[in-house]
Amino acid sequence: MNTSLARSQLDRLLGKVLHRGTWLGSSIIALGLVLPMIWPGISSTMIFTRIATAGIALLIALPILRVILMLIVFVRERELRFSVIALLVLAIILAGSVLGIASAKSTAERGPSETRM
Amino acid sequence: MHVGSVAWLLLVSIGAGALGGALGMASGIFLVPLLTLFGRVDIHAAVAASIVSVIACSCGSAAPFLRSGLTNIRVAIVLEVATTLGALTGVLLAGTLSTQFLFGLFAAVLLVSASQMMTRRREISGEPDVFNPRDWATVLRLHSSYPDHALGRDVFYRVRRVPLGLVLMYGAGLISALLGIGSGVLKIPAMDTALRLPIKVSTATSNFMIGVTAAASGVAYFARGAIDPAVAGPVALGSVLGALLGARLLMAISGEKLRLFFVVVLVAVAVQMLLSALGIHLLGHLA
Numbered sequence: 001m002n003t004s005l006a007r008s009q010l011d012r013l014l015g016k017v018l019h020r021g022t023w024l025g026s027s028i029i030a031l032g033l034v035l036p037m038i039w040p041g042i043s044s045t046m047i048f049t050r051i052a053t054a055g056i057a058l059l060i061a062l063p064i065l066r067v068i069l070m071l072i073v074f075v076r077e078r079e080l081r082f083s084v085i086a087l088l089v090l091a092i093i094l095a096g097s098v099l100g101i102a103s104a105k106s107t108a109e110r111g112p113s114e115t116r117m
Numbered sequence: 118m119h120v121g122s123v124a125w126l127l128l129v130s131i132g133a134g135a136l137g138g139a140l141g142m143a144s145g146i147f148l149v150p151l152l153t154l155f156g157r158v159d160i161h162a163a164v165a166a167s168i169v170s171v172i173a174c175s176c177g178s179a180a181p182f183l184r185s186g187l188t189n190i191r192v193a194i195v196l197e198v199a200t201t202l203g204a205l206t207g208v209l210l211a212g213t214l215s216t217q218f219l220f221g222l223f224a225a226v227l228l229v230s231a232s233q234m235m236t237r238r239r240e241i242s243g244e245p246d247v248f249n250p251r252d253w254a255t256v257l258r259l260h261s262s263y264p265d266h267a268l269g270r271d272v273f274y275r276v277r278r279v280p281l282g283l284v285l286m287y288g289a290g291l292i293s294a295l296l297g298i299g300s301g302v303l304k305i306p307a308m309d310t311a312l313r314l315p316i317k318v319s320t321a322t323s324n325f326m327i328g329v330t331a332a333a334s335g336v337a338y339f340a341r342g343a344i345d346p347a348v349a350g351p352v353a354l355g356s357v358l359g360a361l362l363g364a365r366l367l368m369a370i371s372g373e374k375l376r377l378f379f380v381v382v383l384v385a386v387a388v389q390m391l392l393s394a395l396g397i398h399l400l401g402h403l404a
Contacts, residue, residue, distance in 0.1 A: 008186060013361055015180035018328070022177035026357045029350045033123060052350030056169050059353060060335040062176045063328035070194060081257060092201040093333045096208060100340025103212070107341075 028055030130355025155216025162244020167297030175328035294334035
């Protein structure tokens with residue numbers, strides 16, 4: 001198999017992306033926490049909420065990015081089966097987000113009393 | 118946002134992350150009980166916040182496993198079809214299940230985790246079963262090898278019973294989404310017993326998969342607006358810091374007594390969760 005070298009390169013790439021992404025996401029959240037404390041006068045809750053949400057979104061996106069990277073490599077190596085499998089995983093995650101948006105809408109329509117949290 | 122509550126969330130999640138890191142578990146298993154029992158956070162909110170920290174811990178710890186060639190990413194992506202489907206089912210079910218049921222389920226998962234911790238994971242030196250060139254693992258070329266530093270050479274391994282592994286992984290994804298945990302409880306038997314992966318490969322691969330599994334439900338909860346940044350932000354940050362600390366602790370403290378201590382903690386938390394499921398609060402009003 002010629003995959004051994006390619007494999008270890010892909011492993012390293014994925015590791016690097018996940019590692020740096022985690023630090024970036026965590027740092028953004030930390031910034032959201034610290035900024036309102038050292039910068040009084042701005043609407044701290046709003047700033048905090050926005051920055052922290054960005055950090056959280058980045059953290060959630062990391063594993064998805066990792067699947068996309070794997071998909072790209074599988075397609076390049078013409079691994080048809082694995083390309084389809086990676087696409088399937090992405091499709092399921094996408095279905096989850098559509099589902100989430102749909103349920104958010106239906107909750108909004110039913111009125112705020114039923115809103116969770 | 119109160120500085121007090123942020124500090125409390127940070128501290129609690131550093132603690133949960135450190136415990137998890139020291140045990141090689143995700144922080145969620147300690148985080149959700151702490152948030153619900155002491156912080157009086159609604160269990161659905163606690164689960165959504167915990168999912169983010171589960172993702173962060175998985176991604177943050179993936180690199181060393183990947184670098185040392187232990188993670189089997191082909192096995193991971195195949196099983197992720199099942200875990201993400203399970204997660205999707207969990208998100209659909211989550212809204213319909215009562216708080217009591219979730220507390221009860223959580224207690225059950227804690228008890229199973231405790232019993233798993235008591236029985237050491239052992240390599241199952243399986244009978245060399247009949248080689249079937251048409252089984253899933255062979256067709257998908259999942260068999261692989263990993264570098265064993267003690268032996269100083271690459272160890273080849275075969276992957277068995279992929280369909281059974283997929284079924285167990287569907288369950289793991291479901292539990293993960295419902296309870297906001299990495300759900301090693303089902304992943305470990307799936308990897309060790311069904312697929313017969315070597316323990317090191319199984320640990321690395323399951324850790325790698327936890328991120329995608331949790332991201333599937335995380336995206337859905339995020340889109341639904343169920344993730345409160347005021348809770349999830351400090352919790353994710355604290356868990357990442359705690360996990361770093363825990364990994365250091367793991368090297369400093371020896372194994373057996375630590376395991377026993379955690380078994381006691383797990384059982385105690387399980388009992389408290391069960392009592393909460395029944396509406397009895399012994400500790401719930403402390404916070």
